[in-house]
Amino acid sequence: MRRWGWTLALAAIAATSSALADIRRPAPWAITYTAVPITVGATHIFGVEGVNDELYATGYSRVGKIMPNLSIAVTGAFSTRLVVEPQYRFSIVSSKDVTLTVHHFLINSGYLVYARDEIFLYPFLGFGLGNAQLELARHLGGQSFDEALASPSNDALLESSAIVLHGGVAANLWGSGHGDFIGLRTGIVHAPGDRAWKRRGADIYDGPKPPMGGAYFALAVGFRGPGVRQRPPSFTGRR
Amino acid sequence: MTEDPHDPPAHRLEWSYPRFRPPEYVGSALLMGAGFWLEDGARGDPNNGLRGGILLDELTRNALVLGTPQARNDAAHLSDIVWPITQYYPFIDSILTPLVTDRGNLDVAMQMTLINWEVEGTTFLLTRATHRIVGRTRPMGKGCEKDPAYADVCKSHAGLTSSFLSGHASMTFASAGLACSHHIALPLYGGNAMDALACALALTGATTVGVLRVMADKHWWSDVIAGTALGTATGFGMPFLFHYSTISMRIPNGILGGRLHLLPLANETTAGASVVAFQ
Numbered sequence: 001m002r003r004w005g006w007t008l009a010l011a012a013i014a015a016t017s018s019a020l021a022d023i024r025r026p027a028p029w030a031i032t033y034t035a036v037p038i039t040v041g042a043t044h045i046f047g048v049e050g051v052n053d054e055l056y057a058t059g060y061s062r063v064g065k066i067m068p069n070l071s072i073a074v075t076g077a078f079s080t081r082l083v084v085e086p087q088y089r090f091s092i093v094s095s096k097d098v099t100l101t102v103h104h105f106l107i108n109s110g111y112l113v114y115a116r117d118e119i120f121l122y123p124f125l126g127f128g129l130g131n132a133q134l135e136l137a138r139h140l141g142g143q144s145f146d147e148a149l150a151s152p153s154n155d156a157l158l159e160s161s162a163i164v165l166h167g168g169v170a171a172n173l174w175g176s177g178h179g180d181f182i183g184l185r186t187g188i189v190h191a192p193g194d195r196a197w198k199r200r201g202a203d204i205y206d207g208p209k210p211p212m213g214g215a216y217f218a219l220a221v222g223f224r225g226p227g228v229r230q231r232p233p234s235f236t237g238r239r
Numbered sequence: 240m241t242e243d244p245h246d247p248p249a250h251r252l253e254w255s256y257p258r259f260r261p262p263e264y265v266g267s268a269l270l271m272g273a274g275f276w277l278e279d280g281a282r283g284d285p286n287n288g289l290r291g292g293i294l295l296d297e298l299t300r301n302a303l304v305l306g307t308p309q310a311r312n313d314a315a316h317l318s319d320i321v322w323p324i325t326q327y328y329p330f331i332d333s334i335l336t337p338l339v340t341d342r343g344n345l346d347v348a349m350q351m352t353l354i355n356w357e358v359e360g361t362t363f364l365l366t367r368a369t370h371r372i373v374g375r376t377r378p379m380g381k382g383c384e385k386d387p388a389y390a391d392v393c394k395s396h397a398g399l400t401s402s403f404l405s406g407h408a409s410m411t412f413a414s415a416g417l418a419c420s421h422h423i424a425l426p427l428y429g430g431n432a433m434d435a436l437a438c439a440l441a442l443t444g445a446t447t448v449g450v451l452r453v454m455a456d457k458h459w460w461s462d463v464i465a466g467t468a469l470g471t472a473t474g475f476g477m478p479f480l481f482h483y484s485t486i487s488m489r490i491p492n493g494i495l496g497g498r499l500h501l502l503p504l505a506n507e508t509t510a511g512a513s514v515v516a517f518q
Contacts, residue, residue, distance in 0.1 A: 036261065038268045070272050072265070090272055094279035101280055135280070139397070176346045178258055180353075221353065223261050226255075 033077040041218025044163040051206030061095035073112030083110035099135040118175025126166035158197040159212035179224035259353040270360040280319040285374035299460035318451035325444035329417040337407015362413040375403035379456040408449040408466030415441035424483040
């Protein structure tokens with residue numbers, strides 16, 4: 001009788017522990033934290049020298065190598081420390097008659113090295129689609145309708161799209177306790193392989209490689225996403 | 240060890256207003272992106288043949304515009320010096336004052352900086368959008384018609400049709416409005432005359448920029464008035480509308496010690512808001 005009592009007691013403890021563990025540990029693929037980081041920074045664009053040389057040779061002005069950029073992402077962190085993050089990045093630079101615009105549509109995935117409340121650190125890798133647009137538009141004076149029809153040749157919009165790779169580090173350095181956070185982000189976007197410009201869908205031959213990649217550094221601000229029911233996971237490395 | 244309820248608060252500045260909301264984050268990012276695009280991606284200001292002045296334009300031009308190209312250039316140069324000082328003052332003030340004088344109060348610094356971001360982004364976008372749409376010729380265009388050496392722009396025509404509205408006035412008045420809003424809502428410099436002085440200096444800087452733009456023949460008087468109206472509306476209106484006050488909400492801790500109220504104002508000819516102080 002006494003042995004049965006011990007057995008029942010142990011079974012009850014085991015069941016209770018298991019239930020407590022289920023309560024404390026979320027399911028492996030539960031999204032424990034979402035956030036919307038917005039970054040503002042500067043990108044050192046790679047490969048713009050080739051484009052600038054061609055622009056200068058044909059009488060256009062050069063564009064700068066440093067492009068201001070803006071990005072917005074939706075970050076989801078799973079209880080397994082995996083981070084998944086769709087992101088849109090927008091960079092633009094212009095001179096008096098040339099505008100270079102670069103768009104990136106990326107899917108990043110990372111691993112939480114540190115997470116406590118709103119303070120996060122995660123390296124990430126990603127891939128996506130890059131699109132570069134080069135608009136050429138010489139300054140126009142007043143002209144007649146016939147002149148405008150006869151010489152539209154100084155205006156052109158060249159564009160190119162390619163698969164891009166993305167890698168970097170995201171760190172949320174400060175959280176207000178109300179969901180707002182401040183952080184830093186740095187990374188590199190690389191566009192592998194050959195690619196060419198197109199103009200209204202037609203191929204452009206013998207041109208410089210469209211600049212689509214670059215290294216960036218940005219300030220991030222953002223807010224914790226809606227619908228989060230659990231506290232963010234804490235992985236501080238300390239026991 | 241428990242916290243003594245009689246301990247002084249950790250920070251002298253406390254953010255008791257509605258916090259910067261998620262839609263404001265996204266909206267501010269979109270406004271900033273649109274501003275980037277209008278600045279760099281949308282090329283050229285139209286020339287819609289809008290020449291000459293309206294209302295008091297000719298009168299103020301005759302009275303204020305300086306006589307020599309060098310004097311006009313100097314006035315323009317001086318406006319380009321006062322403008323960034325006035326424009327960036329609330330940014331620096333919003334960051335440094337809570338951090339340096341309030342034990343690293345990053346929360347208040349962040350909330351004020353986010354409001355600055357929202358207001359400046361909105362003002363910049365509306366200013367550039369107006370330039371891209373209206374295409375009014377600068378007053379110096381009249382001088383160029385008589386004398387090709389009247390100004391450098393007479394030859395290049397660059398920016399000659401971006402007279403309406405004055406971006407210098409809109410951005411500086413938005414910043415002055417921000418500075419005043421922050422100092423009314425929070426005792427950044429102690430809630431005394433220093434806060435009022437900060438607001439007065441910012442408004443003086445913005446007014447100086449506006450007058451200098453007319454003296455340099457860069458803008459008509461009506462361009463500066465329109466820029467002033469836009470900047471004042473965004474610089475005062477957005478912080479109070481979204482954060483510092485709802486309609487007739489008490490504003491605590493400001494320079495008027497909670498006696499300041501924002502009230503709607505409407506009659507046959509006017510629609511807007513008024514700030515009222517009760518004794």
